Amino acid sequence: MGSYLNFPIFIILASLLNPNIHVSGDSQPEILNIEQYLQDSPSANTRFFGGRNFNTSECTSLSPEIRSEIEDYREVVYRILETTLTGHFQGKTYDDLATFVDKFGPRVSGSDALEESITYLGQLMTEADMEDVHEEEAVTPMWLRGNESAILLSPRKESLDIRGLGFSVPTPDEGITGEVVLVRSFKEMQAMKESLAGKIVVYNSKTGEGPLHCIIGASMAAKMGAIAALARSATSYSLYSVHASVQFYDEKIPKIPVAALTLEDADMIERMLLRGENVTIHLTMTNTASSERMSRNVIGDYKGRELPEEYVMLAGHSDSWDMGEGALDDGIGPILAIEVINLLRFLNLTPRRTIRNAFFTGEEAGLYGARRYVSDHRSELDSYSAALEADFGCLRASGLLFSGSTKATCIIHEIMQLYSQMTNATSLIRVGGVPTDIYLMNRGGVPGIVLNGDDGRYFWYHHTDADTMTAMQPANLDRCLAVWASTAYIIADLNEKLPRD
Numbered sequence: 420m421g422s423y424l425n426f427p428i429f430i431i432l433a434s435l436l437n438p439n440i441h442v443s444g445d446s447q448p449e450i451l452n453i454e455q456y457l458q459d460s461p462s463a464n465t466r467f468f469g470g471r472n473f474n475t476s477e478c479t480s481l482s483p484e485i486r487s488e489i490e491d492y493r494e495v496v497y498r499i500l501e502t503t504l505t506g507h508f509q510g511k512t513y514d515d516l517a518t519f520v521d522k523f524g525p526r527v528s529g530s531d532a533l534e535e536s537i538t539y540l541g542q543l544m545t546e547a548d549m550e551d552v553h554e555e556e557a558v559t560p561m562w563l564r565g566n567e568s569a570i571l572l573s574p575r576k577e578s579l580d581i582r583g584l585g586f587s588v589p590t591p592d593e594g595i596t597g598e599v600v601l602v603r604s605f606k607e608m609q610a611m612k613e614s615l616a617g618k619i620v621v622y623n624s625k626t627g628e629g630p631l632h633c634i635i636g637a638s639m640a641a642k643m644g645a646i647a648a649l650a651r652s653a654t655s656y657s658l659y660s661v662h663a664s665v666q667f668y669d670e671k672i673p674k675i676p677v678a679a680l681t682l683e684d685a686d687m688i689e690r691m692l693l694r695g696e697n698v699t700i701h702l703t704m705t706n707t708a709s710s711e712r713m714s715r716n717v718i719g720d721y722k723g724r725e726l727p728e729e730y731v732m733l734a735g736h737s738d739s740w741d742m743g744e745g746a747l748d749d750g751i752g753p754i755l756a757i758e759v760i761n762l763l764r765f766l767n768l769t770p771r772r773t774i775r776n777a778f779f780t781g782e783e784a785g786l787y788g789a790r791r792y793v794s795d796h797r798s799e800l801d802s803y804s805a806a807l808e809a810d811f812g813c814l815r816a817s818g819l820l821f822s823g824s825t826k827a828t829c830i831i832h833e834i835m836q837l838y839s840q841m842t843n844a845t846s847l848i849r850v851g852g853v854p855t856d857i858y859l860m861n862r863g864g865v866p867g868i869v870l871n872g873d874d875g876r877y878f879w880y881h882h883t884d885a886d887t888m889t890a891m892q893p894a895n896l897d898r899c900l901a902v903w904a905s906t907a908y909i910i911a912d913l914n915e916k917l918p919r920d
Contacts, residue, residue, distance in 0.1 A: 473821075473847040478829035488914065489833045496837040496905045498766055503901040504841065504894075508762055512900045513893035516754045520744035520888060527741040528784040529561030529712045537737050540753050540778050541717045547760045549719035549776065557791035559714040559781035562586045564741055565705030567678065569649065572596070572699040574691060581649065581678040582742070583706045584633055585665035585784065588674045594703035595619070595647050595676065601692050604628055605639060616644030619700055623651045623685040630664075637677035638669040647702050648677040651685040656879050659683050663740045663882045665784055676704050714780040716788045721760045723772040723911065730799075731911040732775045732865075733759060733903070734808040734857050736782035736789075743886030747812030747877065751899075753778045755809050755870075759904045770911035772804060779856045782810075789856035793863065800865055804916035806857040807868040807907055809899070814890065815874035816898035818846030819906070822853045823866030827917040831868070831906075838905050842898040846871060866917045868906065872899055 502508050519539070526533040537554070544552045562585055569579040597619035602608040604624060608615070620640040622632035630653040640648040652662035659681050668674050691698050717737070723729065735752020739745025756776045763769070781787030793800075805823075818839075821831050828849050839845045852858060853867035861867035872895075880886045910917060 471849055473828055473832060473849045475829075475832060477825050478832065481826065481829045481833070485830065486833060489830070489837070489909065492834075492909050492912075493837050495768065495908070499762065499904050499908070500838060500841050500901050502762065502766060503897045503904070507765065508758070508900065509897055510893045512755060512758050512896040513888075513891060515758065516746060516750055516891070516896065517888045519754055520746045520750045525741045525743065525745050526737060526739045527562075528559040528714070528738050528781045528787070529709070530741075533738050533780065534714065537715050537717050537778070537780065540737060540757070541719070543757050544717065544719035544760075544776060547719075547757055548764065549760060550722050552717070552719035554715040554717050555792065555795065557714055557716055557780050557788040558711045559738075559787045560586070560784050561709045561712050563707045563709070565589065565707060566703065567705070568703045569678065569680065570701045572701055574696040574698065579680055579684045579700070580659065580661055581680050582661045582663045583676070583678045583704050584637075584650070585663065585740075586668075586708060587637070587666060587677045587704065587706055588708075589706050590647070590676045590702055590704045594701055596699065596701045597646050599688060599692070599698040599700055600645075601689050605631070608639065608643065612643040615640065618645055619647045619649065619702065620645045621649045621680075621685060621688050623689050625651075629653055633664050633679055634666050635669070637666060637675050638672045641672050641675045642669075645675060647675050649680050649685075649700075649702075650677065651682060652679045654682070654878050654881070656876075657682040660879075660883045660885060663742050676702060678702070678704065714788070716777060716779050716792055718775065718777045721763065721769075721774040721776075723774075724769045725771040727773050728802060729772040729916065730775045730803045731770075731772055731907055732777055732803060732806040732857070732860070733907055734777050734779065734806060734855070736779045736810065736856055738780055738783050739886075740783050740882045742882060742884050743880070744888065745886060746888050746891060747814070747872075747880055747886050748882065749782070749810050751813050751872070751896075752809045755813070755896075755900060755903055758900050759907055762900065762904050763908060768908060770908055771913075772911040774907055774911050782856055786856060786858070789859060793859040797863065800860060800863045803860065803865045804913075805866040805868055805910050806860045807870070807903070808853070808855045808857045809870040809872065809903065810855040811870065811872045812877050812880070812890075813870070813872035813896050813899040814876055815872065815895055816842050816844040816902050817871040817873060818844045818848065819902075820848045820850050820853060820869040820871055821866070822850050822861050824918055824920050827866050827919070830913075830917060834906055834909050837909075838901060842902050844898065844902045864919055866919065870899060870903060
C-alpha cells in the first residue's frame with residue numbers, strides 16, 4: 420500500500436468534514452472519535468499503520484512463569500502446524516474460501532448477495548457445532564452502481580476506465596461534458612479556486628493525501644464550483660486497474676458525481692495538460708441510492724471448558740466492495756475464523772475460554788455492523804481477553820499487528836515463537852489502534868490483534884476486479900490458518916486473560 424491507507428480508515432478520514440461519523444437516529448448509536456482514530460491508525464505493517472516493530476528488550480520483566488506456561492503449548496502448536504500444513508486440513512481453507520466467494524461473488528452492502536452470504540455463514544457455524552448461533556440486526560445503506568463511462572473528447576478521443584465512488588450521485592441522463600482542471604493537493608486547489616467553476620476536477624496526487632481525494636474530493640471540488648470530480652485510484656501500483664472505495668459528501672455543499680480512474684489515465688491527463696493541451700471529458704454515471712436496509716451480524720460460540728463467560732473473538736466482515744469476488748477483502752476473515760473452530764474440534768482442543776465468531780455487516784460502508792455490536796454488547800467488553808480479525812487477506816502469513824499493553828505484547832511475542840519458524844510469521848507490529856471492525860472494542864480496552872496477510876501486494880488487489888481466488892495460494896492460506904488457530908487457542912486457554920496494563 421505504500422503510504423496509502425486501509426479502507427476503514429478512509430471512512431474516518433472522510434469524517435474530517437464532520438467530526439462525528441454516525442447514523443442519525445438510534446439504529447447506529449456508536450460514535451467514533453475521529454481525532455483518536457487518526458492518532459491510533461494513520462495507515463498492515465510499519466509502512467501502513469504508523470506502528471513499529473516490537474522491541475523484545477521491553478520484555479525483560481516478563482515472568483519466567485508466563486514464559487514457561489506458553490512454552491508448554493509447543494506440542495499443541497506442533498499438532499496444529501502438522502494438521503494444517505501437511506495433514507487433514509491442508510488445502511481446506513483455500514477450498515472453503517473458493518466455495519464461498521464463487522457462490523456469492525461480490526457482497527456489497529444492501530445487496531441480496533450479502534444477505535444470502537450471511538445466512539450461509541450462519542449455516543457453516545452451525546455445521547461446525549458452534550453454540551448459540553444467531554443473528555443480530557444492523558442497518559446498512561444501499562447504493563447501486565449503474566452504467567459508467569468517461570470519454571476523453573480532446574485532445575483526442577478515447578474511453579477511460581472509471582468506477583463511481585460509493586454513494587456518488589449520478590450525472591444527468593445526458594451526462595456531463597467539461598474542461599478538465601488537474602490538482603495534486605487540496606492546498607493547490609485552494610490557490611486555483613477561481614478557475615474551477617464549471618470544470619471537471621481530476622485529482623492526481625502521488626502522496627499520502629491521495630486517498631482523501633477519493634473520500635472527500637467531490638465536496639471539496641463542488642465547494643469551488645466544479646461540476647464533477649475524478650480521482651486517481653488509491654494504490655501504489657497498477658496494471659490499468661481501477662480501485663473502488665466509499666466517498667462522503669458534505670451535506671451543506673451541492674453534490675457532484677465522483678469516480679476513480681486508473682493511475683495510467685490520471686498521469687496521461689497530467690502530461691497532456693503540462694503540454695498546454697485542452698483536455699475535455701464527457702462523463703456519464705447512472706448510479707442510484709435507495710433507503711437503508713436491515714442487515715445482520717452473525718455470531719456463534721465455541722464454548723470454553725472452564726470459563727465460558729470469558730471470550731476471545733475471531734472476527735471478520737461478511738460484506739465486500741462490488742468488484743472482484745471479495746476474497747482478500749474480506750472473505751478470508753469469516754472463513755478463516757470458522758476454519759479455526761473446525762480445526763480445534765478435529766484436534767479435540769477445547770480452550771478454557773469461549774472463542775466467539777462474529778461476522779459483521781456493512782464494514783465497507785462505514786463499520787455499521789461493528790458499531791451496532793459494540794453498542795449492544797458494551798457491558799461485556801471486560802470479559803474479553805482479546806479480539807482478533809483477519810482483514811488484510813492472506814497473500815503471506817507475515818505476522819501480527821497488536822494493540823495492547825506492553826506486557827500483553829510480550830505475551831503475544833512469546834506465542835509467536837512457537838510457530839514463526841514453520842510459518843514465516845515473524846513480524847510483530849505494535850500499533851496504537853487496529854483499523855478494522857474490532858477498532859471500537861480495542862478502544863474500549865480489549866487487546867486487538869490483526870493478521871498481517873500482506874506480502875507487499877495486498878493493495879494491488881484491494882477493491883479491484885482482481886480481488887479473486889487467483890490472487891490466493893493454498894499453502895499461504897494453510898499457514899494463515901496455523902497462525903490464527905495457534906494464537907486464538909493459546910490466548911483463550913491461558914490461565915489469565917491478556918493484561919490490559
